[in-house]
Every structure is written in structure tokens, then in C-alpha cells.
Amino acid sequence: MRFSEGTHRLHWATVPLRAFIFLIIYFVLLGFPLLLTQTEDGIVLALTPDVLARFLIVTIPMGLIAVGTGLWTWLALRFRVDGDDLVVETGLLRKNKRRIPLSRIQAIDLVRPLVTRVFALAEVRVELAGGERSEIALRYLGRHSAQQLRAELLALAAGLPGQTPEAPERHVWRVSFGTLLASLILRLPVLGTSLLFFASLLFLLMYAEGGILAVTIPVMLGLIRAVIAPLVMYANFTVAMSPDGIRLRYGLLETRMQTLPPGRVQAVSIIEPALWRTLGWARIEVTVAGYAGERQALSSTLLPVAPRHVAMHLVSQVFPGTNIDAVSLIPASSKGVAIDRADGAGTDDVVFVARHGWPCRRTDVIAHARAQSVRLTVNPFQRLLGLATVHVDAPPGPVQVAAADRDLGEARAIVESTARRALAARRSGGGDPTRWAR
């Protein structure tokens, strides 16, 4: 099947799947209470013919409605590739047409929630730059046709014909389960919280005092959020490089396959918590313009944990032609008084690097070609000391690049030189990443 020709619909199994989900919700909210009868000794589940008839009278029309709406939404959504655009049409009576220029695609994700694995289905999400409503989710396509669509869209976005076979990929790194678990636990806040958890548990057992639950339960929830949730989410994390971008695959219950085309990563942060540094581990977070709002938080991780040299290699793939460790960092002014002490900042022709943080060290990197604006700020404290902070602004995301506590004159020189390098980088073609294969 070729997606670049003709009009297409979602996989037919979407209809029963939607109907099934609708019926489950119906059964929980309305169907099950209908099966219960009120008697003198309370509510009982008695399947008398009377009750069954009552149940069926409501359930059969509901089932028809469920199938009907499933069929309706399946019929209503059509998509095709028209020249350089992906066209998504929705609605049978009121038609709604959306044209998406393929060159605007920031990332394409293949998501497979647990339910859809039974049917071998997958969801294709196309992320675009700008706004909360700037994603297109095609729920659901067959697993193979979803991969096919992804490959074709990426090929077309790269400026190649749609028939181009899927780009070959080169395995880079796989995060083992043990490493992931150890990395999630070996963080000072997590260790501190678990200490508090065990202490409160001990207190609870020794004194049988229920009030301590007010501490235990929130702490436990926090631990689940900080350890279990990322563990399930990032399990089996693999990174691969291919000509159409970085491919990430991860997830235990809901598997995701993300593709970040070249030049879509706006800024990168290499995070090394204190305990990880002794083990030589690092984590990479990225800002991608497509992911707005909560999706940003969901998919900002490029690598949950890896040896530092792997992380550095990946960053050098993201920003080609540079080596972050080779960028000489000029230490910040010794007059600075912040606890979160800036280590320093430096630049080469491709990237601007700022490193700060104690005990958790962050190295923030932004490519000059991606910098949106440069700011110089002086707060009243800094003014007393004759210091300033230089911010290099990226689109909203987890990475904020700022060189704190520079001497005033030096800060202004950094601003000017960064602006100039950004201009040069944009002019040399690094600024327009569309059609990367042409």
C-alpha cells in the first residue's frame, strides 16, 4: 500500500475497538447498576428474567449506538498526501479539511497503547510547530501500515519521493532495565525520600500510630511518581540513528517510537546528578518545538540514562560539527553569590554552552542556528556586584540556557558575539532544516 497515492482511512478494527471502549464505559456507569435490584436486605445481584430483560432493553440500543458512532468516526476521517501537504478530512455532514505542510513536521511518533496491542494497531502522531492544537493523531492504523505511513511522510518531508524505502538505521544504545532502575534510585532526592518513607513505616509499625499515614502515603505516592512511573515509561529504551532522524523506542505498557528529524532539536540539556557523576552516567533532555504543553513533559527525554561518552556522542549527532567537551568554558565571575553556582559558559561556532548546578550538574547547549533571541539581565543584587546574566532563548521546553554572573562588560561582549554567531550560523544554512535530504 502506498500512502502517497489515493485517499485512506484508518484500520477497520478501529470500529470494534471504539465500540468496545464505549461499551465498557457504559457498563461501568449504567449497565452494571441496572443488573442490581433493591431488596429489603440491601442491594443484591439477582439475574432474574425480569432484570435481564430490563438490562437487555437498554444494552442492545446502546450497543447499536456504540457500533454506529464507531462506524461514523471511522467513515468520517480520511487522509491523503497531496503534493507537499498531508490532508486530513473529518466529518461526513460538516466537512472539515486540514492541510499540513510536510516541511513543518517536527516529529512523528508511533504510539501503541496496551489495548491496541491485541489488534496489532498503532497510533500515528504528527507533531507540528506552534500551539497546543498543533498535533495530528491518527487513531488507529495497522501496525505495519503505520510504520509505512511514518516512513513515507518522513521521506516526503525530506524531499524524497514517497516510494523511498524506510531509511536504514544504526543502533546506538540500549538502556538495560537494571541501569534504568539504579539510575532512578541513585538520586539524592529519591534516596532522601525513601529514607523518610522507611522511617515513617518503622514508626507506624512500632507505635501503631495511624496519624503517621499522613506522611507515609504522600511520600509513597511521590516515590511512585519519581521511580515507578519513569521505570514503566522508559523501559526498553533504545536509541538508533537513521538519515531521517533519531529514532527512540521505549515503553513497557504503552510503547512509543519517536522520530526526531534532523535539525528539529532546539536545545539540549545534559544532566548529571551528584551520585551519577561517580558512576559516569548522564541524562539528556531536549526541547523540540513540536511538543507543546504536557506533551513536552512527556517526550522531552532523549536518553534517560547512559554512560557519559554515549550521551556526548548523541549530542554531537544532534548538533553536528561540535564536541561539547571541547568547548572551553570560561568560569563565571568569582563575585557571584548564588548557591546554584554557575560553572561557566563558552561557545564555539556551532553551539553555546552553559554549565551550572550543584549538586546536580546541568550542561545546557543551544545551537546558534536555533537561538531565538539573546537577552542580558541584571537584577538588583547583580548590579551591586557589577554582574549580569546572559540568556540565549529557545522555544518553550525543559532547557533554558543562561550564563549567570558574568562581569558586565564581558556579558555584553557575549551578547554581541552570540548574536553575530547566530546570524552567521543561520546564513550558512543551518537555520532552515526543511527538506534535509535534498
Place this chain on the structure above:
Amino acid sequence: MNASHGEPPYEPAANPGQQGAAHPPSPSGQGHGGRPPGQPGQVPAHYPPHQPPSGPPAYQADQAFAPGGGLQWSPISKRHGWHRLLTAILWAIPIGGVGAFIVWGNGGLVPAVMWVAAVGLAVVLAWLLAELDRRTYGYVERADDLIVTHGVFVRRLIVVPYGRMQFVDVTAGLLERWMGIATVRLHTAAAATDATIPSLPTAEAALLRDRLAQKGEERSMGL
């Protein structure tokens, strides 16, 4: 790790620099006269500073917020302070009136007078701050970017390249329209940019917007 540096998978920088360096300065013949005479972008002042700097190297500390390149900050309208004062008064009348009425009902005349005095003091403070703020505001259109500076407590200097502007909007509220001023706001893909020039005379704001839009279009590019 099997990460071999075989072929660079990314788009190679096919012709770095050549075209960029030869890029002609865009024509400035649109008669607005907004283009500054100097071309401050020409002198490569290197950073880090241990490289031999050619040209004017580091800035002096007191020059950190100067426009540089022999340019002058364009100020905003003097009506900025009056506009803020009027806004403050319009807020103060209901707050002062209702508050004074409630305080008078509960506590008598003296607290009510004190309340009114406090509101009046707040208005004066707001006006003073707006006036100080006006003095710190300035913007300069340079060859390739717009720089804006402002801030009383936290001083800011924002450099926005024309090629990065997503859109420029001019807003004027009722009061602003009556006073003949408008606010020009530059939007980039970064939310932190916040390059806002308030209280420009309406005609100047429209001209600035047109110039910025044109320069943005000439140099526009994707994210």
C-alpha cells in the same frame, strides 16, 4: 558501543560560510530612514577573549547597556508616564472610593482618610515608577537585529534577530488610542523573548511595525 562515525547522518553543512559572507547587505531604499548608519555587525569581536581580538573588543562595564556602534537609543513617548498615571487613577477611584466607604462605615473618618491617602500614595508611586521606566526604555534597529532595553529594578537588554520574528503586533487600548500611543510587541518562537516597546506615538509605531515586518520577511526562516 558500536557507534562508528561512518557517514554523517545529518545534513552536512554543504557550503558553510561562503554564501553567508558574500550575502549582500539588503537594500535600504524604502525611505523610512530607519537604518542606522554604522554596520556594527561587521567587526568580529571574538569570545572567548583569549583569542586575539580584532576591532573593539570587550565592552566597559558602564558601556554594557549602551547601544554601541555609534548609535543612539530611540526613546519612547513622554506620554508613557501620563498613560500609566491615568490608568492608575482609573483604578484608584473605585478602590479608593469603595474602600474608604467601607472603612468609614466601620472605623470612622480618620481611617478612611488614611485609606484614601494610601491609595493616593500608591498612585504617585506608580507614576514615579512609570516615569523612571520611561527613561530606561530604548530601542535601536541595527543591521540584522532589533535591540530593546528597559527595566528599573532588573535591567534588561534584548537582542531579537529580524529573521527570528514570527510576527509583530501593535496594540492600543482605549486610553492609549485617546493619547495617540501604541504598544509594539515582537514575537519569536521563544516565549521568554518578551520584546515589548510600549507607548510609541501611533504613527511611529505603525512605521516601526512595517519596517520590522519587511526586514523579518527578507530574513525569515523556519524554526
